[in-house]
Amino acid sequence: MRITVAATREQDAAGIEGAALRSSYTRCRALAAEHGKTFHLATLLLPAAKRPFVHALYGFARHVDDIVDVTPLLTDAERAERLTRWSEEFLLDLDWGETSDPISRALLDTVARWSIPHSYFADFLDSMRMDLTIRSYPTYDDLRTYMWGSAAVIGLQMVPLLGRRDEDVRWDVIEAHAIDLGLAFQMTNFLRDVAEDLRRGRIYLPQETLDMFGVDADRLRRGVVDESIRNLLAFEIERTRGLYAAAAPGIELVHPTSQDCLRAALTLYSEILAEIEQADYDVFSTRLRVGQRRRATVGLNALRGAVRARRGTQTSVPPLPTASR
Template identity: 30%
Template sequence: MTPDQYCQEKCATSGSSFYYSFLFLPPARRQAIMALYAFCREVDDVVDECNDPALASTKLAWWRMEVERIASKQATHPVGLALQAVSPEIEISAARLNEIIDGMEMDLQQTRYLDFTGLSLYCYRVASVVGLLAAGIFGYRDAQTEKYAHDLGMAFQLTNIIRDVGEDARRGRIYLPIDELKQFNVPAADILNARYSDNFTALMQFQYQRAERYYQDALAHLPACDRKSQRPGLIMAAIYRTLLEEIRAENFQVLHQRISLPPTRKLWLAAKTWIKG
């Protein structure tokens, strides 16, 4: 199996909505974005699948060394080799790869966030940085597109947090800020024990509105000259925003289940968005 095949399989088997936006790209850009996504999956899996925080920290340190090896063209892992082989016209900086690892390390260091300021740093590292790298892979001419990529990454991560409230709670994590739980009078125990209430629904509506604002701001900041090149991001936005609306339509019943869109609907949204341009 070649490094590119490894990355493609990593993307395809993840079940992520992002995979559907990659299918429409030309080969060089598709290989680059799949290598980046595979890197994100590898470091995220370290945190999600390793029960020993010390061991997970050691593994993330190994990935930091692999980032250095990628930069010096001495990568050893299939994902590192794939990133190393990315076309010179496409920049995937070591600094930003390390920022993604910084975000993963936050999951090892804390399971709660006092306020949105702290949570937004986490979202920036694990999602907005990826968005900025992805925007570079897709190609853009106007620097304003970086604002679009940042806000879209925030919107995606906030959607993930809303979708995964119950799943994260079963892992002992609550990403919803503590001050907002208090504001809406939702005890952490309700989330950890999957207890619904009117207060919980109001809290989630508040989270929904924040995520929706990020989608609106992102799309408002995308310059017309870069809209065509950024269509993969627009595909992701169409899928994730539809998922967010689906969660809202289900009255935020996210404590006992993981709401998702079927693959056929994702593919339909992807094709529709690509054709629309």
């Protein structure tokens, strides 16, 4: 595994020590760079000392997602058994504070330093298990139950790392906005990835919305964009834009050194919705994304703001509790 100069600098800034732990953080960083392009770009806007911990959160989620969706030559029942066994071992390790797993090691260190509630990870694993047994969701409320564990708690995991603007800002207010942003990101993924999810036998658009516009699973599988499918996707896009609008005020409440990271992520992810509209709602022919030039423009503008925010600001990282060393 190639350890980059950037990874070394970030881990030094974060006070991460020990070859095994540093190797774990490096593996998580590589997963984020390979699979989460927009996420990784936004993470680079955070102070160097905080980036490894965000990589650990992403690496853990990606590792579990791979167990669910990527493991070759296994039936859903075999994947479920493997995920259950892995989850039980992980939650025991989480309570114990030690692990031999090369991905989880960085995650446990991050959880201990930032006092992230263990229940968030249990809820995430519950939603991942749902992917192996549930193929569709009758109502939007049912879908939100799934998204609580798959998206909302990921936003909540990030809150301690992002920090707050000042002591007058209530943590629960930031958390409410973080939940909305997590849901917005997840719904954007669902809308962009309709075709990919269908190939995996799943539909993440509520059945009640499909019924509203006269669309069924077979019609989606044909992949022909007609007026009913356009109306269906337009309806869910507007619902998702409402989540982004609810989340946006939270950006001004987090620490100034975290604001440009969130602003860039919100901008780039929300613009995927516009890409769907510009493609005449064709989410079947190709995986739509924001163009590289636009990504570079947003990233560069956000970088300027992030650099200004860091001037005169010292980033503090909680030390690992003595009991967990």
